[in-house]
Amino acid sequence: MTAKRILLGISGGIAAYKGAEVLRALQKRGHEVQVVMTQNATEFVSPLTFAALSHREALVEEFDCPGDPIPHITLGQGCDLFLIAPATANVIGKMAAGIADDLLTSTFIACTAPVMVSPAMNVHMYENAAVQENLETLRRRGVQVIDAASGYQACGDVGAGRFPEPEAIAEAVEEFFARSASAGCLAGKRVLITAGPTVEPIDAVRFISNYSSGKMGYALAAEALARGAEVTLVSGPVALEAPAGAQLVSVKTAREMLAACEERFGDANIFIASAAVADFRPEDPIDRKIKKGSADEGRLKEIRFVENPDILATMGAAKAPGQVVVGFAAETDNVIEYGQGKLASKQADLIVANQVGGGKGFGTDDNQAALITASGVRSLPLMPKSQLASEILDEIEKF
Ligand code: C5P
Numbered sequence: 001m002t003a004k005r006i007l008l009g010i011s012g013g014i015a016a017y018k019g020a021e022v023l024r025a026l027q028k029r030g031h032e033v034q035v036v037m038t039q040n041a042t043e044f045v046s047p048l049t050f051a052a053l054s055h056r057e058a059l060v061e062e063f064d065c066p067g068d069p070i071p072h073i074t075l076g077q078g079c080d081l082f083l084i085a086p087a088t089a090n091v092i093g094k095m096a097a098g099i100a101d102d103l104l105t106s107t108f109i110a111c112t113a114p115v116m117v118s119p120a121m122n123v124h125m126y127e128n129a130a131v132q133e134n135l136e137t138l139r140r141r142g143v144q145v146i147d148a149a150s151g152y153q154a155c156g157d158v159g160a161g162r163f164p165e166p167e168a169i170a171e172a173v174e175e176f177f178a179r180s181a182s183a184g185c186l187a188g189k190r191v192l193i194t195a196g197p198t199v200e201p202i203d204a205v206r207f208i209s210n211y212s213s214g215k216m217g218y219a220l221a222a223e224a225l226a227r228g229a230e231v232t233l234v235s236g237p238v239a240l241e242a243p244a245g246a247q248l249v250s251v252k253t254a255r256e257m258l259a260a261c262e263e264r265f266g267d268a269n270i271f272i273a274s275a276a277v278a279d280f281r282p283e284d285p286i287d288r289k290i291k292k293g294s295a296d297e298g299r300l301k302e303i304r305f306v307e308n309p310d311i312l313a314t315m316g317a318a319k320a321p322g323q324v325v326v327g328f329a330a331e332t333d334n335v336i337e338y339g340q341g342k343l344a345s346k347q348a349d350l351i352v353a354n355q356v357g358g359g360k361g362f363g364t365d366d367n368q369a370a371l372i373t374a375s376g377v378r379s380l381p382l383m384p385k386s387q388l389a390s391e392i393l394d395e396i397e398k399f
Helices: 016-028 047-054 071-077 089-097 103-110 123-127 129-140 166-182 215-226 254-265 311-318 335-345 385-397
Strands: 005-010 032-037 081-087 115-119 149-152 158-162 190-195 230-235 247-250 270-273 280-282 305-307 324-331 350-355 369-373 376-379
Touching (some): 005 016, 005 047, 005 103, 016 032, 016 047, 016 081, 032 047, 081 089, 081 166, 089 115, 089 129, 115 129, 115 166, 166 385, 215 230, 215 270, 230 254, 270 311, 270 385, 324 335, 324 385, 335 369, 350 385
Parallel strands (some): 081 115, 190 230, 190 270, 270 324
Antiparallel strands (some): 280 305, 350 369
């Protein structure tokens, strides 16, 4: 990541001393940091501490900046990010109300760069309705809010409101820059994604399905939208809300999913098959309920199956030059080997291989996967599905 200019705002709570560690964590990542403090913050930490660490004067007074008669404008327009950490209830309140009565708050009003706040205060202050509403107002206006941590507080109380670890704040900043860098890079691209399980009827009330939650496919849809793509989500039944902006096509069976994909594949630049499609379906579903003890009962005891169409393989075979086809390989063992086999057999450009079973993969918020392409295997650590979605789209963009 290229070095960024970060304006670090320090407000007057006990966590102000941790602001020095935030500064160091940002510098460690190669960023340049300028500090602006409230008068109250100087009661906790001397501006000299920040000046010594940042190698530049830590600014406090609006009317006492040598050589700059309008420091709030210069500061607010000369940075890539204004990070206020720690942000007190008072500063958050002033930001939400538009009050600009010192250098930090008037810089916020004049700031044209993205703004991030990391609230830190006593649990009762943090939970106060005014503070929560002010944070909501800031979020609504596009300010990034880093959720406060929970735990033992300086005042002796225990609960939410703790300042997160400085490393965690620096990581949130990195993630923000990474997100901003990728925003819009799929603009004009159409992404077709399958997600969730399919359900295959046995009779009018019974079906065969699997544990897929759809979380991976929905995370991919959200990430593709954030990168500016036009997204169509062909989804089996899941308990998730489609991300705003995605075109949702709800299906139940594998054959319905195939039909929905065939209709749209020609227009898609990228096809991602993340659905857990049932490989087999009951051969002859009945459109009424099979009653126990009835003459039909045998059809429940012995269900005959036929193979479902392979949607990914069908799209892989129909792929035109320039289209990118991505599949998943959820396996309980020999994950990489089977993944590599699927790359060839399904004519995919990328296979996301991951282990399932034993509590892994299906239904969880995290996933550990390997990205398999013709040029090699990249094993990723365990990470939230939202982050894995970002890694997958980064890989797709390489095509
Ligand atoms: O062959 P297998 O089911 O293990 O392959 C998994 C990949 O193929 C996933 O990407 C899944 O979405 C896709 N698939 C499919 N249609 C099927 C079975 C799997 O699209 N009938």
